[in-house]
Amino acid sequence: MGYYEKSLGIVQEIGDRQGEGATLNNISQIYKARGDYDTALRYLEQSLGIVQEIGDRNGEGVTLNNISQIYKARGDYDTALGYLEQSLGISQEIGDRQGEGATLNNIGQIYQARGDYDTALRYLEQSLGIVQEIGDRKGEGTTLNNIGQIYHARGDYDTALGYLEQSLDIGQEIGDRQVEGTILNNIGQIYQAKGDYDTALRYLEQSLGIGQEIGDRQGEGRTLNNLAITAHAKGDYDTALRYLEQSLGIQQEIGHIAGMATTLNNMGAIYLTQQNDVESAVKAFLQSYQILQQISSPNSKVPESYLSHIKERIGAVKYQEIISNIKQ
Numbered sequence: 001m002g003y004y005e006k007s008l009g010i011v012q013e014i015g016d017r018q019g020e021g022a023t024l025n026n027i028s029q030i031y032k033a034r035g036d037y038d039t040a041l042r043y044l045e046q047s048l049g050i051v052q053e054i055g056d057r058n059g060e061g062v063t064l065n066n067i068s069q070i071y072k073a074r075g076d077y078d079t080a081l082g083y084l085e086q087s088l089g090i091s092q093e094i095g096d097r098q099g100e101g102a103t104l105n106n107i108g109q110i111y112q113a114r115g116d117y118d119t120a121l122r123y124l125e126q127s128l129g130i131v132q133e134i135g136d137r138k139g140e141g142t143t144l145n146n147i148g149q150i151y152h153a154r155g156d157y158d159t160a161l162g163y164l165e166q167s168l169d170i171g172q173e174i175g176d177r178q179v180e181g182t183i184l185n186n187i188g189q190i191y192q193a194k195g196d197y198d199t200a201l202r203y204l205e206q207s208l209g210i211g212q213e214i215g216d217r218q219g220e221g222r223t224l225n226n227l228a229i230t231a232h233a234k235g236d237y238d239t240a241l242r243y244l245e246q247s248l249g250i251q252q253e254i255g256h257i258a259g260m261a262t263t264l265n266n267m268g269a270i271y272l273t274q275q276n277d278v279e280s281a282v283k284a285f286l287q288s289y290q291i292l293q294q295i296s297s298p299n300s301k302v303p304e305s306y307l308s309h310i311k312e313r314i315g316a317v318k319y320q321e322i323i324s325n326i327k328q
Helices: 001-013 017-034 039-053 055-074 077-094 097-114 116-132 138-156 158-175 177-194 197-212 217-233 237-254 257-273 278-296 298-314 318-327
Strands: none
Touching: 001 017, 017 039, 017 177, 039 055, 039 077, 039 177, 055 097, 077 097, 077 138, 077 197, 097 116, 097 138, 116 138, 116 217, 138 158, 138 177, 158 177, 177 197, 177 217, 197 217, 237 257, 257 278, 278 298, 298 318
């Protein structure tokens, strides 16, 4: 962050408007990775204003795409699609095939999030055709991964694995260790869904090793969370909680608030269902809910539902007593 802030000062001082727009965009991505969507959006809107003012159509397409990802993270899929369609139009207008492929991929992910898997696949297959045509191996690996995620969501685990293994081969071929770690994590989740927990653990441990080796703290936190889910499924609740506590520490360290909310929610579930520690469960769910509300995430319904269930189970008076204790 310090590097980008210094860079922003320099480009503003010398009047480099294109550089200023690009740097604001880069700063926004750091806030997005942390889950601070409001701040990310403010930087992106500043960047968009500059690239439109100077007529930088490529920069405009990229920024519109990045804005769409903020709305996607918040669950506002209609607004996200509106930005993506503008971005797609610009890519096609200026002949930016790589940008077109990336945007079609992102549109596919919106339809995936909505559960419209047929439409998602149509967009992803168009994206795959473009990235293969232009030799964009990284884009090809990303799109194969996303197609794999569609088949995972449909419960077609063997087809999902086929796409993920192709994606993994590309990640290893181009030497992209971060992508390799992500795909190993996703393959682990397939075996987890199949109930093959030992194989899931092997893939997740490989993913964790890569995350730790390359310093991908966000990836490390995500994989620890998935290791916890696998341990939980095996009935090893103490190990699951240990993984979640490690994951939470990383999310707090890097300021990834969306990840913190997910981890707190998973911790709350263990406190409630396995340890019968209602007060710890309420505290974890409440923190998760407050974070998700803060970033306008539709996932806030999950901890809210747990809290409603607890209140109904123990009664309003006892529930309020726990809330009062937490606030002290």
